[in-house]
Amino acid sequence: xxxxxxxxxxxAMGLPxxxxxxxxxxxxxxxxxxxxxxxxxxxxxxxxxxxxxYKAGARKSISALDVFxxxxxxxx
Numbered sequence: 001x002x003x004x005x006x007x008x009x010x011x012a013m014g015l016p017x018x019x020x021x022x023x024x025x026x027x028x029x030x031x032x033x034x035x036x037x038x039x040x041x042x043x044x045x046x047x048x049x050x051x052x053x054y055k056a057g058a059r060k061s062i063s064a065l066d067v068f069x070x071x072x073x074x075x076x
Contacts, residue, residue, distance in 0.1 A: 012023055036044070053059035 012020060015023065050059060054061065
């Protein structure tokens with residue numbers, strides 16, 4: 001294995017689980033030749049912005065129970 005690939009692998013394995021999952025998804029998506037629409041690109045950018053805010057402490061997390069309860073309230 002080339003030294004560069006070993007370095008990237010080592011650094012990736014040191015990431016938190018959620019970040020490794022995100023990276024794995026990005027890498028797998030790059031293999032399939034998927035084409036993202038403008039809406040897809042906008043959603044990814046929004047998700048990344050919110051995640052950055054959360055990591056910086058500028059955004060609070062919301063429990064899944066609260067999210068689903070709000071969805072039920074809106075739908076129902």
